[in-house]
Amino acid sequence: MSEKQNITLALPKRLIRRMKVVAAERDTSISAILARLLEEFLHREDEYDRAMREELTRMKKGYDLGTNAARSWTRDALHDR
DSSP states (O other): OOOOOOOOOOHHHHHHHHHHHHHHTTTSOHHOOOHHHHHHHHHHHHHHHHHHHHHHHHHOOOOOOOOTOOOOOOOOHTTTT
């Protein structure tokens, strides 16, 4: 079991009352529910960070558009001037 540390939260009484009911119905504790939700939140954050790093790497590398970095068009031709 991992080391635990107590924290103090200020939450609306209505929310705490509802969470106590939900926790009791699920035979668990508010702490366990919050721990699971926070783990899921951090997992999503990690996945987002990983995806962002991968995409930034792709963007820096660039994409092969099959033009060998040469333009075959002019601005005027694109805008039909």
